[in-house]
Amino acid sequence: MIGTYNGKIDLVRNLTISPFSRAYTFSDSIYEVIPFYNRNFFYFDKHFTRLSNSLNAIAIEINLQKVKDELCELLKHVTYQNGYIYYQISRGTDPIRNHIQVDGLEAETFGYILEHDYKTQELNIKIVDDLRWGRCDIKSTSLLANVMGMNEAKKENCQEIIMHRDGLITEAGASNIFFVIDGVICTPALSNNILPGITREILIELVHSNGMEIREDKFLIDDLLKSQSIWLTSSTKCIAPVRKIVNLDLKLNLNEPIMNRCIEILEKEFKSNLINL
Incomplete structure (x- = not known):
């Protein structure tokens, strides 16, 4: 290396x-x-x-x-x-x-x-308490709470976590979170508790330009129970569909049309918006 x-x-x-x-x-x-x-x-x-x-x-x-x-x-x-x-x-x-x-x-x-091959990954997820500090919007190397949560989730064959503070969703251990409720794409609004993901930002721009409906707001863990699909975004995952949440009784559709459309438009953007410095 x-x-x-x-x-x-x-x-x-x-x-x-x-x-x-x-x-x-x-x-x-x-x-x-x-x-x-x-x-x-x-x-x-x-x-x-x-x-x-x-x-x-x-x-x-x-x-x-x-x-x-x-x-x-x-x-x-x-x-x-x-x-x-x-x-x-x-x-x-x-x-x-x-x-x-x-x-x-x-x-x-x-x-x-x-x-890195950027192949689509399907993930198992565990919901955990968000124990991080108050400036998660800074991309700091101080990631102990993320590490602890993700390694605890690994024991249950999970590759990622969804964190919450008193039931309010923040983000995943190394990703941002999106989900679909009744045809509307949902994602937690940016705050000091959420890193402003670049892939998150790009996907939101693409969703708007493709005439899809998106809501950036405060969401509870209970809102996930209403979702038809959930996915995570990051620079290395691109879009990673969530297969299941091990501590939430929820059936997710890995072929949900809106999620698949998001995967399609992001992959197209990934191949077209490249910069040779």
Whole structure:
């Protein structure tokens, strides 16, 4: 696997990272996942804007042009057609672990590139309490509650979770959630408890442009009982239909027409809106 650390590109196993990285000691870092198809980035500008927004939210300063150049350089080091880049930026490396950063700390970067086939996945889901912090709209590497929930769900043969706060749906462990109730596509409205997913944003734009009805609002777990189909969206899953929810008595239609239409229009967009930097 090819990776990069502070501008040095090499095999990941050859990269050396300090144990005093604030990403390691405090999760004082943000990340982005940027997909590519046929060796072209998909909606690069949207992903890069979100990365910039995350940096601003936690006050990390870095030369963004160097970041962009490094992402492009990573792609040149592999030959496969489809995949994604994971890229992480921390506040820097401390001389010794301390909650309060030292002055003049230089931002630290790490990333890798991985092949991915983007095949549609059908998922088993478990509903869990949302135990995360209050700024889930920042794409932070601090994902302990997600990790705990998803690994607990794995014991029941689940690949994802749907989180809620006092019955109010927020999002999945590594995805946004959509569902259909009586012909209307539903998705939780953005808030500090929901990451503004790029695939979510693109799908909503496509739904509007294709004359389909969508409602962004607050939804309860009980609303899922009325749904005919449920799916998750992310940069690596695209659209992943939910096969079943293990702790909810619900029959879902994997051939539900509105969900299938969303899969169709997103796949078409994925192949047409590519950027060669």
